Amino acid sequence: MYQSLQSFIEEYRLESASTQKVLDALTDASLKQEVAPGYRTLGQLAWHLVHNDEGMLLGAGLKFEAPAANGEPPTSASEIAEAYRKVTAALLQALESQWSDASLLEKNNMYGQVWPNGLTLYIYLKHEIHHRGQLTVLMRQAGLQVPGVYGPSKEEWASMGVEAPV
Structure with a gap:
C-alpha cells in the first residue's frame, strides 16, 4: 500500500514507460494473437491496459479521461499505443491535481x-x-521481438553480442 502519492507517481512513471515500450512494439497483425480459443487476444489485452480498468480508479473517486471499457479494441496497434500514452498522462495529471497523501487513506x-x-x-x-507480462508471452507467440522490461530481452542481449542467460 502506498503511503505517499509521490512514491506511486514515481513508480507508475517507470512502469508505464515499460508498458508503453511493449505497446509500441505491437503490430496490427499481432493484435489477433490469442493464447487459446476463448481467451483475450493480444489486442483485447492491450486495450484493457489502455482503458486502465478505469472502474477501479473511478471507484476510488479519481476523474480522468479514458476510453470506455466496453466495445471492441481498435484494429490499429499504433492507435492503442497512442491511446495508452494519452491515458497515462491524464491519469498522472489527475493524481497530481486531485489527490494528496491524505487521499491515500480514504476508503x-x-x-x-x-x-x-x-x-x-x-x-x-x-x-x-x-497484464504486461501476459502481453509479452502473446508477443512471442505472434513472432514479435519483445522489448526488455526489467533487463534486456533475448534479442537485446544478442544485439549487445552477449548470449542471453538461460
Whole structure:
C-alpha cells in the first residue's frame, strides 16, 4: 500500500514507460494473437491496459479521461499505443491535481471489500504489470521481438553480442 502519492507517481512513471515500450512494439497483425480459443487476444489485452480498468480508479473517486471499457479494441496497434500514452498522462495529471497523501487513506468499496486508496493504487499497478507480462508471452507467440522490461530481452542481449542467460 502506498503511503505517499509521490512514491506511486514515481513508480507508475517507470512502469508505464515499460508498458508503453511493449505497446509500441505491437503490430496490427499481432493484435489477433490469442493464447487459446476463448481467451483475450493480444489486442483485447492491450486495450484493457489502455482503458486502465478505469472502474477501479473511478471507484476510488479519481476523474480522468479514458476510453470506455466496453466495445471492441481498435484494429490499429499504433492507435492503442497512442491511446495508452494519452491515458497515462491524464491519469498522472489527475493524481497530481486531485489527490494528496491524505487521499491515500480514504476508503472505498472495491469489489465487495473496503480498500484505502493507497491499496487501490498498489493493486492497480500490479494489475498492469500482470497484464504486461501476459502481453509479452502473446508477443512471442505472434513472432514479435519483445522489448526488455526489467533487463534486456533475448534479442537485446544478442544485439549487445552477449548470449542471453538461460
